[in-house]
Amino acid sequence: MAKLQSIPKEDNYLHKGLRKQLVQTLRNKGIKDEKVLTAIDNIPRHFFLDPAFERLAYEDRAFPIVASQTISHPYTVAYQTQLLEIQKYDKVLEIGTGSAYQACVLAEMGITLFTIERQRELYDYITDFFFIKKYLNIKRFYGDGFEGLPSFGPFDKILITCGAPFIPPKLLQQLKPGGIMVIPIGDDGKQKMTKITKDKEGKLYKQEMGDFSFVPMLQGKNSV
Ligand code: SAH
Numbered sequence: 001m002a003k004l005q006s007i008p009k010e011d012n013y014l015h016k017g018l019r020k021q022l023v024q025t026l027r028n029k030g031i032k033d034e035k036v037l038t039a040i041d042n043i044p045r046h047f048f049l050d051p052a053f054e055r056l057a058y059e060d061r062a063f064p065i066v067a068s069q070t071i072s073h074p075y076t077v078a079y080q081t082q083l084l085e086i087q088k089y090d091k092v093l094e095i096g097t098g099s100a101y102q103a104c105v106l107a108e109m110g111i112t113l114f115t116i117e118r119q120r121e122l123y124d125y126i127t128d129f130f131f132i133k134k135y136l137n138i139k140r141f142y143g144d145g146f147e148g149l150p151s152f153g154p155f156d157k158i159l160i161t162c163g164a165p166f167i168p169p170k171l172l173q174q175l176k177p178g179g180i181m182v183i184p185i186g187d188d189g190k191q192k193m194t195k196i197t198k199d200k201e202g203k204l205y206k207q208e209m210g211d212f213s214f215v216p217m218l219q220g221k222n223s224v
Pocket of ligand 1: 069070071072095096097098099100101102103116117118119122143144145146161162215216217218219220
């Protein structure tokens, strides 16, 4: 599949109208955080997809990107972001950059984002992408999300956007007291969305939400 475009694409009235409808769909499905809805309204999702999917970009669907990976459903992006209870100036770590759509939604909310991708092909896929250059608050890393980024932590919030077999202990260590981690936990194909809260004393609380389906969180880097 072709690289994401380095030349700016058009965001016309049709796209903007479809985006307003998508935001309404997300409201109807229970997303209430206005900062999340505004960020989704501001980000042209069709920029992140192959031109073949342009007309479908604003349906609540996941789509294939490169390397057998997917750009998550807008509802999943909105739901995970809402659970993070984002505050301006938060320092956030994301595992699984993928298309960087989720990364841009977070960056649009005025935080500093550190994001890790384990697949070289995907990491390179967005390097020249014109839209991501707008966000100087996104720092991208090629690496293994199980390791996190110890030298940049601790983080106020940690978001995992792939299905994790367990809670990576190093990520828990890199979560600040008072911080929130959102992580889908489970086997390939089906995961329980889980919210972990660390209180000021470092005590952990776990809250399980609904079922979701993510590509798996895999160990190690892939250099192909
Ligand atoms: N947030 C992305 C979703 C991408 S799908 C988006 O908005 O498009 C999940 C991504 O997690 C894939 O790109 C996959 O390669 C990546 N991934 C899986 N295991 C990982 C790991 N251990 N470390 C970092 N990224 C990982």
